Amino acid sequence: MSQNGTGSQAGPRSQAGSGPAILVEHLTKSFGEVHALRGIDLSVPRGTVLGVLGPNGAGKTTAVRILTTLLRPDGGRAVVEGHDVVREASAVRRSIGLSGQSAAIQIELTGRENLEIIGRLYHLSRRDSRARAVELLEQFDLTDAADRPAKGFSGGMQRRLDLAASLVGRPQVLFLDEPTTGLDPRSRLGMWDIIRSLVAGGTTLLLTTQYLDEADELANEIVVIDRGLVIAAGTSAELKGRVGGDVLEFTVPDRSRLADAVRTVAKLSDGEPHVEDGTGVVSVGVGGSGSEALVQAVRALDEAGVETSGLGLRRPSLDDVFLALTGHAAEEEDLGGKRRRGRHKATETVERASL
Amino acid sequence: MTAIAVSPPRDSPSLPTQARWAVTDTLTIARRNLLVWARVPAYIVFTVVQPVIFVLMFRYVFGGAIHVPVKGGYVNFLLPGIIAQTAAFASFGTAIALAQELQKGVIDRLRSMPMARSAVLAGRLVADTGRMTVTILVVVGVGYAVGFRFENGALPAIAMIVLAIVFGISICLIAAFTGLAIGDEESVQAFGLIWLFPLTFLSSAFVPIYTMPGWLQAFANNQPVTFVVNTMRALALGGPIEPNLWKSLAWLAGIFIVFAPLAVRAYKRAA
Numbered sequence: 001m002s003q004n005g006t007g008s009q010a011g012p013r014s015q016a017g018s019g020p021a022i023l024v025e026h027l028t029k030s031f032g033e034v035h036a037l038r039g040i041d042l043s044v045p046r047g048t049v050l051g052v053l054g055p056n057g058a059g060k061t062t063a064v065r066i067l068t069t070l071l072r073p074d075g076g077r078a079v080v081e082g083h084d085v086v087r088e089a090s091a092v093r094r095s096i097g098l099s100g101q102s103a104a105i106q107i108e109l110t111g112r113e114n115l116e117i118i119g120r121l122y123h124l125s126r127r128d129s130r131a132r133a134v135e136l137l138e139q140f141d142l143t144d145a146a147d148r149p150a151k152g153f154s155g156g157m158q159r160r161l162d163l164a165a166s167l168v169g170r171p172q173v174l175f176l177d178e179p180t181t182g183l184d185p186r187s188r189l190g191m192w193d194i195i196r197s198l199v200a201g202g203t204t205l206l207l208t209t210q211y212l213d214e215a216d217e218l219a220n221e222i223v224v225i226d227r228g229l230v231i232a233a234g235t236s237a238e239l240k241g242r243v244g245g246d247v248l249e250f251t252v253p254d255r256s257r258l259a260d261a262v263r264t265v266a267k268l269s270d271g272e273p274h275v276e277d278g279t280g281v282v283s284v285g286v287g288g289s290g291s292e293a294l295v296q297a298v299r300a301l302d303e304a305g306v307e308t309s310g311l312g313l314r315r316p317s318l319d320d321v322f323l324a325l326t327g328h329a330a331e332e333e334d335l336g337g338k339r340r341r342g343r344h345k346a347t348e349t350v351e352r353a354s355l
Numbered sequence: 356m357t358a359i360a361v362s363p364p365r366d367s368p369s370l371p372t373q374a375r376w377a378v379t380d381t382l383t384i385a386r387r388n389l390l391v392w393a394r395v396p397a398y399i400v401f402t403v404v405q406p407v408i409f410v411l412m413f414r415y416v417f418g419g420a421i422h423v424p425v426k427g428g429y430v431n432f433l434l435p436g437i438i439a440q441t442a443a444f445a446s447f448g449t450a451i452a453l454a455q456e457l458q459k460g461v462i463d464r465l466r467s468m469p470m471a472r473s474a475v476l477a478g479r480l481v482a483d484t485g486r487m488t489v490t491i492l493v494v495v496g497v498g499y500a501v502g503f504r505f506e507n508g509a510l511p512a513i514a515m516i517v518l519a520i521v522f523g524i525s526i527c528l529i530a531a532f533t534g535l536a537i538g539d540e541e542s543v544q545a546f547g548l549i550w551l552f553p554l555t556f557l558s559s560a561f562v563p564i565y566t567m568p569g570w571l572q573a574f575a576n577n578q579p580v581t582f583v584v585n586t587m588r589a590l591a592l593g594g595p596i597e598p599n600l601w602k603s604l605a606w607l608a609g610i611f612i613v614f615a616p617l618a619v620r621a622y623k624r625a626a
Contacts, residue, residue, distance in 0.1 A: 065463075068463075068467040069466070069467060070463055070466055070467060090367060090469060091367065093467060093468055093469040094469045096467065097467075098463065098464060098467040100460040100463055100464070101460065102458075102459055102460045103459070103460075104459055104460035104461045104463060104464040105459075105461075106387065106391055106461065108390075108391045108394040108395055109387070109390060109391060109394070113387075113390065117383060117386075117387050118468075120379075120383045121380055121383055121384075121465070121468055121470040121474075122468065122469065122470070123376060123379075123469075123470075149394065165464065166464070169468070169469070
């Protein structure tokens, strides 16, 4: 992000000493019977990216809404840039930017008008609002479309405009609630690039996502939230370490041999093999033994007479981590605890496969 | 020099600054809303063409069958009624727009910004008042073209329009509350039809109440739209104003006292 565009004065950005940009202590929030947050703790150092990872209904959005002063917590404490989100809400609002799950822009208005109006609402002068809009349109590659109504923008462009709007006030702390949900893969990569450049400019970022690769790609630290609780925290590498080394993965084209394949590789590992429902991909953690396990697997499967394709070792993904931590996959849960399980313990699937 | 100094101030802004922001933010939001309105042809058609069609339809289709003891005939009786209804129907725009903004997350964004808390609602009402005023003037113009005349002088005529606008704002307040409380565009629209159509038609707006069955008269004679329309009619055409004026003002004050806090609360809690 260009902190020094058009002669702008960035000035000293930290105003509350050297504490973390975001500090959350035992935050709770319930909606009637639904306990959205059951006591979470977070700490985000200045200039870093925290990825908040969890399935739908885990409590991610509730946490963001409390941190951005939209919702009052029931208990606990949240501090953003040294200001309490309840008692000093207006000071918090001067430090933050928010981009939510949908593009919160006025689609009847042009990209430029959207940004200029936001600038005026940040109490910039008319001229400064205009200059800031030009700057952001440029930065977000929207200059060519600037004077067309946002209605005609692609989904990716609308989200870029929305993100631009959240930056008009030059926030020190930016909250992005599932910034790439619903975007096509190309727009998603474009959004990642933009987010990386913001972080390079020194903005502190809290990012929620249900995409494991997204947190992996963008975040310095990751917390995994499930049903209102932080169930794991650490760097991407640390979390992957929880799975214990590499993952052996392959598919069995002949589904009737799936059970044999699972039984065979189960002998090679302490971990239990998982079979993905739709694709029939078998994966199993093989610890530190890596290539040795690969050779054994090839040999054992060959002896068992099971044909496989795409057999190989890979570094564990956060998907594996989530599975290891919760026993269920990340993207399969509805609010209220109703659960459609995407993955089953391999044994169950095998039973069905052999019927 | 184009210094864009956005570094947030350390302290809270002073009270005079906050008061100034409350006004400028309201005007910014109002300007934005009017801009949106002007961009969407369908909105203009709904807000302007629909009341004009009502004027023409009642004047020429039903008017011949409705006899009223009023100087100038049915068209003079009709116009204050249509204007009151037009003012009330402006509230559809209020409710729908707020519900849309809520759904799209626009209200979340605005509430997370350091702007005046009152500005979103106040700006909405200012814009809707402007929109309503334009529509009312169009209806008066069309009324004049089809035979309506103010029979009581210019000042009472202006007072009639002002009363219609204040009445419209009170209905917009109710709509702002329902729009934010319900929060779903289609439901909000359906809900508006359910209470606004009966309320405006079961009144003295289109026909003399004595032509209705007795049980309906009991309702029509005692509801706010009738008081407001009767006052407007007296202002436009002459005749006794007082009892209806006081009852109108009492109802309007009551609506403001109840629904202004409700709308503000719904905005603060909007989720």
